[in-house]
Amino acid sequence: MYSLADFYFHATAALPEIVLTVFGMIILLFGLVREDKSTPQVTLMTVSAFAVTALVIAAMPSEPFKGFMGSFIYDPFAQFMKLLVLMGGAACLAMTLSYNTQEKINRFEFPVLALFSTVGMMFIISANDLMLAYVGLELMSLPLYVLVSIRRDFLRSSEAGIKYFVLGALASGMILYGISLIYGFSGTINFTRLSETLALQDGVSITLSFGLIMLICGVAFKLSAVPFHMWTPDVYEGAPTSVTAFLAIAPKTAVFALLARILFDGFGDMTAQWQDVIWIIAAASMIVGAFAAIPQTSIKRLLAYSTIGHMGYALVGMTAASFDGVRSMIVYMALYMVMNIGVFAIVLMLRQNDRQTTDIDNLSGLGKTHPVVALMMTVLMFSMAGIPPLAGFFGKLFVFQAAVSAELYGLAVLGVLTSVVAAYYYLRIIKIMYFEEPIHVLDKPTRDLEVISGIATIFVVAFILFPQSLVNAAQAAATALVTI
């Protein structure tokens, strides 16, 4: 038990979360008083709140610090991942500005819910304890369920929301069941205590393995990794595109951080047990992501399968269970985020007679009608396919290098083969844009989306000039998690 002074001391570890939550309350009140016409201001305020929080994180010392009875950890890994999440979240919210007005879902709750979801993501990144991880996951998911069905008068949006909610509840149930088995065996849910307890253990307990596998399954659901991916295409398609972008970018990074924390901090002594499980999930995700995307006709469904595939590649880094693996995973997630911001900004631009269109065939002739947009899309698609010298190539290269140095040759070969298959559907989009006659002319894209997509494209192209700076940052983050 501790005093109020102790509490303030511990609260400094969670200062970024507290700052963001307080901003969230203020913005909520502001929106409530000014009502829906203030949505643009509320969105800009939320983006600024993200920026202020990022500054707070950057200003904090980088020594590891544990607070709240060791259940909250603040270290360079958390610092880096939180900065990533805030950046992704801010970019997604900036993209919603014109789209939400056009689609008439410009409600002031939209950015507020996204903000509270981000608070949840920041908590799960810092979770050093299964209880904090669970509450954080709920705080992250609950606003997402609402955001998915925010276009409540459209059947598809509501259907996607219900589907996401029910399956999300199932995943929560699996996570809780796993946690209770882990607690039942070891008597603790704190990762530090858990690894100390496991280090003394000789032999492997079936209870604990079962609990860990349940936990991994639940977390894999949130990552939309195969075989827990069934909801992804439907939810991506049914949700408004601005929500799809947020869904694809921010939560994935946070959940990856949580999975790394569970596997390396909590269950570092059971590597042999979880490595096989992650191997299967990674391989299946890569295969499904590559093959199931081929027959898709909607760009949102295609991107859903592309996400599934990318999760597989990032999980390859995790399977390596090494320092290199974690580092490559962090780099991969950072690049995945930038590429997706660029691609989703372009998808948000695709409008016809003032209505969103997601049909891939409507991209035809984009090279003639909107040459700049088509060029950006081409660069981003090449990068997603992993073609050198673009950023996506380096992401895949690092991941496969880590897999090879961990002697996971099978997985590395599978990864290379599936990225060749995946290249087919990325290149098909480019072919449709440049070599087919335009059927419909798309509306003129809004300036802000062009700027965001342009920045992402420039980053993807210029990454070859400074790959070392991102790798160094990832290295510092990975050092906090895995001791070499």
Added chain:
Amino acid sequence: MIVEAIVFYMFSTILLLSGIMVISARNPVHSVLFLILGFFNAAGLFVLLGAEFLAMILVIVYVGAVAVLFLFVVMMLNVDMSRMRDNLKKNMTVAAVVGFVLLGELVWIFSNWHFSEDAELNVQTPFSAEDAMDNTRALGEVMYTDYMLFFQMAGLVLLVAMIGAITLTLRHRPGVKRQKINEQVNRQVKDVLRVEQVESGSGIV
């Protein structure tokens, strides 16, 4: 000892039976009532374990709020149970297979169950409870101190749930007549009443 065993078997038998009745009763209202019976018996089991706080919470929250809510939903929405039961029959084979596999795994786990060497030590760490402190007080001592963060986060989850529920259901319908007490009280005679001198033989324009 023997009394305790008898009470335990009584509570657990009724709990299991009412659990079966919840899913097999024809009338949905009966299902909810059996659910309430089940909650009460589970609360009894908690008391037997010495967890009186959990027992109280179960009765207050689940019986007092959740089950009553169920009752409202069942009575107001007129759920067609027979159609739902037909749907259930369609998926019965798959559900049965999955259920039995899960059951088999659980039996396997619990027959191999053992605690880690450190478990006893680990369990003691979160509580600095003195001897003979009842568990309501013990929970209260740690809830707002050690577990402050979780308490506040649960509050955030509830806030988000509230915002979400309002976002998804609140509609501003134009043209709906509402009671505006302020305006009604401040109504003046001169605003609404006009005295006209009507000349004979002509109407009012």
